[in-house]
Amino acid sequence: MGVPVVRIRVLVVDDHRIFAESLAAALAAEPDVDVAAAGSGPAALRCLERAAAEGRGYDVMLIDAELGTLGPAGGRRAPVPVPADGENAPVDGISLVAGVRSGRPSVRTVVLAEKDDPLRAALALQAGASGWVAKDCSLQRLLTVVRGVLRGETHLPPALLTGVLRELTAARKHRTESEQLVESLTPREREVLRCMVAGLGRKAVAERLFLSPHTVRTHMQNVLGKLGVHSTLAAVALARRAGVGPADPAPTGQALAGDVVERGGQLA
Secondary structure, eight states, X not given: OOOOOOOEEEEEEOSOHHXXXXXXXXXXXXXXXXXXXXXXXXXXXXXXXXXXXXXXXXXXXXXXXXXXXXXXXXXXXXXOOOOSSOOOOOOOHHHHHHHHHHHOTTSEEEEEESSOOXXXXXXXXXXXXXXXXXXXXXXXXXXXXXXXXXXXXXBOOHHHHHHHHHHHHHHHHHHHHHHHHHHTSOHHHHHHHHHXXXXXXXXXXXXXXXXXXXXXXXXXXXXXXXXXXXXXXXXXXXXXXXXXXXXXXXXXXXXXXXXXXXXXXXXX
């Protein structure tokens, strides 16, 4: 009796249909690989959920670095986060990596890229990717990476290594600086900042913290000043770099949104 072959289940995620189907067909020719393809981030998440429910989850996802960023007119769209409710909105490849890492940590992700980009490769690794591979690499190279990440390895092209290390070092430095700035805030100002990260406007923050809108405005201005930024959006970006999460959801019936947070770069 022969030894049973341990099969690797791979999900290709790419909104370029011809590439996705061609890659899936090439991988399917391998005796130990089962493969499927998805054309969008939401479709990929549905595939993961369905496979898990059937008790045959995927082992590796191969995700297009530019997933969801090609607009209908051929231009590039800004990346968007993974939808929380399964809607069919486009999803950026690196955002999908982060979503999979959070929801399905046992699934390894490898990013497929048309060109070497140290910054995006570093972002992919920070999001939880186990590898970054050129789309035009050989099938043998891709299979080596797939099998390697299943052994817990991280794969990067040698030409990218120096640039990625530089980006990761810079990211750590920026995070440290951002953390120091956030630590300069008072406890109340940190509460206000967390509300800002949650997307609450001045009126909603006032209701949430039982303060007057005028007092909240003063706190917001102090937060911007101490963080050294000139807009709410910049403050939120800095807060996220420092690891500041949004305020917890308000109790049922309490407002989650008030005035817009920012108009033309100014506090509402």
